[in-house]
Amino acid sequence: MADPLARFSRFPLAHLPTPLTEMARLRTALAQRMNTMPPRLFIKRDDCTGLAGGGNKTRKLEFLIGDALEKGCDTIVTAGALQSNHARQTAAAAAAAGLRCVLVLFDSVPYDEHAYRRSGNLLLDRILGADVRVEPADADAGAVFRRIMAEIEAGSGKPYLVPVGGSNAVGSLGYVAAYLEIADEIAACGFDASRIVHASSSGGTQAGLVAGRMLRGAGPSIMGINVYRSDNGAMTDDIQALAAKTTTLLGLSSPNSDAVVLDGAHLGTRYGMPTPEMIAAVECVAREEGVLLDPVYTGKGMAGFIAQIVAGRHADIEALVFLHTGGMPGLFAYEAEF
Numbered sequence: 001m002a003d004p005l006a007r008f009s010r011f012p013l014a015h016l017p018t019p020l021t022e023m024a025r026l027r028t029a030l031a032q033r034m035n036t037m038p039p040r041l042f043i044k045r046d047d048c049t050g051l052a053g054g055g056n057k058t059r060k061l062e063f064l065i066g067d068a069l070e071k072g073c074d075t076i077v078t079a080g081a082l083q084s085n086h087a088r089q090t091a092a093a094a095a096a097a098g099l100r101c102v103l104v105l106f107d108s109v110p111y112d113e114h115a116y117r118r119s120g121n122l123l124l125d126r127i128l129g130a131d132v133r134v135e136p137a138d139a140d141a142g143a144v145f146r147r148i149m150a151e152i153e154a155g156s157g158k159p160y161l162v163p164v165g166g167s168n169a170v171g172s173l174g175y176v177a178a179y180l181e182i183a184d185e186i187a188a189c190g191f192d193a194s195r196i197v198h199a200s201s202s203g204g205t206q207a208g209l210v211a212g213r214m215l216r217g218a219g220p221s222i223m224g225i226n227v228y229r230s231d232n233g234a235m236t237d238d239i240q241a242l243a244a245k246t247t248t249l250l251g252l253s254s255p256n257s258d259a260v261v262l263d264g265a266h267l268g269t270r271y272g273m274p275t276p277e278m279i280a281a282v283e284c285v286a287r288e289e290g291v292l293l294d295p296v297y298t299g300k301g302m303a304g305f306i307a308q309i310v311a312g313r314h315a316d317i318e319a320l321v322f323l324h325t326g327g328m329p330g331l332f333a334y335e336a337e338f
Helices: 024-034 057-070 085-097 120-127 141-154 169-188 204-216 232-249 276-289 298-310 328-337
Strands: 020-022 040-045 075-081 100-107 131-136 159-161 194-200 221-226 319-324
Touching: 020 169, 024 040, 024 276, 024 298, 057 085, 057 159, 057 169, 057 204, 075 085, 075 141, 085 100, 085 120, 085 328, 100 120, 100 141, 120 131, 120 328, 131 141, 141 159, 169 194, 169 204, 169 232, 169 319, 194 204, 194 298, 204 221, 204 232, 221 232, 221 298, 276 298, 298 319
Parallel strands: 040 319, 075 100, 075 159, 100 131, 194 221, 194 319
Antiparallel strands: 020 040
């Protein structure tokens, strides 16, 4: 079968396919809480994509860096919070492609532990050679980007702006490809009813998965765990719109209006702020499976995944796949919580 994404520019960065492994010990532990056996549990290890600690942004950056190179750009510009996994992977991707990188990090998470402001992803950004610019939470993002883009152009550079999380239609192609990979792996295991559950934030991963399911025509259903915004309805609408842009890029019709399913019950007080459920989930998966999650994304995503299973929400499913989107370096920034 011809590669449906072959017509798009792509710069190879990821170690693919990433492992899909069963979480038998976690399943047994949850069965003890439930007094019944939950579905088979699997974890898709996109923390093992291999780029400077791995993570889901590597798949997106293959297409974004490919597009930047095709357009003759020499500097990548992107943004995130101080402990952005996306910023760390973007800095690494730019280095691998021989491009300069400017990271605009907004001090938007009211978490004042010393390690948060010195270690984790922020330390790695600097080791990777990125030009790190820290801006206050209330900075005018548009004005900041206009200033930086003009500065690069004034120095005869050609900037390429990567959106937060790599979440536009081009970046979402990475998770179109990932959906095809996961669906084929699950089909090879012989499961008829399966579902992918993952932490959802800037939306590109979920939008790509939704578009990938449309492209394939069948396969696991998709459920996001909102770890990003308090307005779950608005976030759902934004992911739905991005999924439609991604399917348009692929030459497909728009997804159905109910294609994006997003559980908004596990965010806590706000993005980036720890919850007791996140801490318990990180420690549980570490001690049952030897797998490290992160405090901001996969920890809260796993907390939601476990809560849904214990509540019997997936009782009609044979196989549940938790998509591990990476972020382990963030643990070092939140060491006070553990």
